[in-house]
Amino acid sequence: MGRLNAFQIYKLLPKTNCKECGESTCMAFATKLLNQERKLDECPILLESKYQANYEQLKELLAPAEGALETGITLDEDLCTGCGNCVVACPPNARVCDACKGGSGPDPSNDKIIFRVLDSKAKIVNLKICRRYEPPITNCRICEMYCPTRAIEILR
């Protein structure tokens, strides 16, 4: 899945345009959810039992990985070719992963690393050791610089 967009959120909303949330349409509410200006529980219709599965899916979809907001790092899997540059280039990755230092990729059981390539797609595993999250915070952008397809974008 690529970066989350408002349409993906909209598809899981009740789509009644009832305005009970104070927005004129469900799409407007979806856009505000994406921008974190509204909360899921502010759609009363979604709290009805028949929408429980949608509610749970939306909750999962909207939950940012710890550190995602602070670091501003986004990863678009649709653009990722699985080249592994991010795994090798990120300095904290090398610190917690000897195999990464040598360029041979992380051990699958290593959950301290930031990036892992799985099924030819990079995944963000743990941003808590990112230089943009762990003090002393720096404006590191190495992963973005080394990503040849712009799958990694740092939004601030």
Ligand code: SF4
């Ligand atoms: S309350 Fe829910 S269903 Fe009604 S318009 Fe807002 S988002 Fe759509």
Ligand code: SF4
């Ligand atoms: S910003 Fe720097 S420390 Fe953070 S994931 Fe990218 S390369 Fe690693």
Ligand code: SF4
């Ligand atoms: S550097 Fe970019 S294209 Fe290569 S694995 Fe990482 S995210 Fe994917």
